[in-house]
Amino acid sequence: MAQRSDPGRAHATPSLFEGQAPRPLADRLRPDSLADVVGQDHLLGPDGPLSHMVAARALSSMILWGPPGTGKTTIARLLAQATDLHFETISAIQSGVADLRRVFDAARQLRAAGTGTLLFCDEIHRFNRAQQDAFLPVVEDGTITLVGATTENPSFELNGALLSRCRVFVLHRLDDAALARLVERAEADAGRALPLLPEARSGLLALAGGDGRYLLNMVEQIYALGGTEPLDMAAMGRVLQRRMPVHDKAGDGHYDLLSCFHKSLRGSDVQAALYYAARMMVAGEAPETVFRRLVCAASEDVGMADPQAMIQVIMAWDAYERVGWPEAKLFMAQAISYVATAPKSNAAYLGFAGALAAAEETSHLTPPLHILNAPTRLMKQLGYHHGYRYDHDEPDAFSGQEFFPDGLTGPNRPEFYQPSERGFEREVRKRLDYWNGLRAKRRGE
Known part of the structure; x- marks a missing residue:
């Protein structure tokens, strides 16, 4: 059902007894202004598009797309407050077309009285096509300013007609700096430091996975324990009833898991490779770290045995950049599975290593004159380019000429790249x- 609040206010006026009821920490710490929202500076910073809209007092309808706990609801409330719009909220999980019509009728009455309405629709992707179509006329004529929130890719979940009337803004998963600011605000609210040892504090941020609301819920659990003795990782895991990931993104754990992951790929153990990648994700590792290691393995360990491996990984990484987490786990899983199960060869890697070593020792050797260009008359007179045979002029497009300098020909001619009998x-x-x-x-040999 629709929930209503007073125009331009972030919260409804409390009842007589509401102030006595306990409020979750995440609700108590809701920002009072857009400047207090953390982790979304690309939208709310001085040059952010939402900041420009607020400054011009001209909001367009929009879709806020991002993971849970990144501030979608809060931003919508504060946008209404900053532009003096009446704030309405509705959930696509609990509402139908009849609820939407009631909200639209109320918005028309307010508009006739000179007040605009910002309608925040949570989980908008859960509305079916007919329900989404109901927004079109009221968005088109300005009866409401729609702010839809979704954790799913709008390109796939929302009607094209609705998308064409809205701007899509992507909210980022909160980084460690933003999460740390939320913890500091919680500590200020509690009037005391969170009782955690430094490594446990870092582990708490990793466990949050970029979800600010989840982080504050965990902070509230720790404070509810009432203890003052700082907790280590294991003790915090018992309080939260979660096994804490043993992984430090800046320490040995980071490199240990990366090593295990790469060796599993090299050893063609797809099950172990998927497991260690999952370990890193659970511990809060950035997906880019896994993709970078996959690219290295696709070249170093698969190489020319399956040249498609590199292409598959780059395409999966590109899809991740376009779509984002959590859908990116699909692309990551496919890339891991491809590299781990591909035939393996490091012949190209060894070949280039051999070529580098030879180049160090023979860089003084002059290349054969027939493969050197002769842009001047003098160079032609000196024999540059003389005798060069254009391979495509040969019946089989192969001249068989020598390209190595003297000293690396005949029996000394190197074979740096020696392909295996595996795969391609x-x-x-x-x-x-x-x-x-x-x-x-x-x-004539």
């Missing part, structure tokens, strides 16, 4: 053998 490299090996045979034949 089996075909590459056939190609190299074919070209080597043609090269020897045309040189």
Whole structure:
């Protein structure tokens, strides 16, 4: 059902006894102004689009898309307050078209009296197509300013007609700095420091996973214990009834899990690779860290045995950047599974390592003149480019000419890259053998 509040106010006027009822910490610490909202500076900072709208007192209808606990409801309330709009809230989980019509009728009456209405629709993606279509005329004619909140990708969950009438703003999962500010506010509210040792305090931020509301709920549980003795990680886990992830993003735990993850990929153990990736996610590791390691493994350990591995990982990473967490776990799982189950070869890696070592020792050798360009007459007279054969002019597009400098030819000619018999490299090996045979034949070897 729709819930109403007074125009321009973040909360309804309390009843006689409401002040005596306990309020959750997350509710007590709701910001009183947009400047107090943490973690969304890209929207609310001096150059943020929402700040510009408020300054111009001209809100457009919008969709706030982001993970739970990032401030969607709070921002909607404060936008109404800052622009003197009547604030209405409705939940797509509990409401239907009849509820929407009642809200729209009330908004028309307020509009006739000179007051605009900001309607906050929580979980708007849960409305079906017909329910979403009901917003179109009142958004179109300005009866309401719609602020819809969703944790799902609007491109997939909302009608195109509704999306075309709204701006979409992406809210970020709260980083450690923003979460730390919330803890400081909780400590100011309680009048005492949170009884946690430094490592437990860091673990608490990691456990929150970027969800400010969840963090404050955990802080409230810790304060409710009533103790003053600082808790370590294990003790905090018992208080919260959660096993604390043993992982420090800035310490050995970070590198240990990354090492386990990479070695599992290299060892073609997809089950272990998925497990260690999940360990890192549960511990609050950034998804980018996992994707970076996947890219390295796709090149170092899979390499030319399956060149698609690199493409698959880059595409999955790109999809993550476009869609965001939590949907990104789908792309991450696919990329991990592909790299772990792909045939393995480090031949390209070893080949380049050998080439680097040879280059260090032979950088004084002059390349053969026939593959050097001759942009001047003097260079032509000196024999630059003389005798070069354009490979595409050959019947089989292969000239068989020598490209190494003297000193690295004949029996000394190196073979840095030696493909394996695994995966795609089996075909590459056939190609190299074919070209080597043609090269020897045309040189009369």
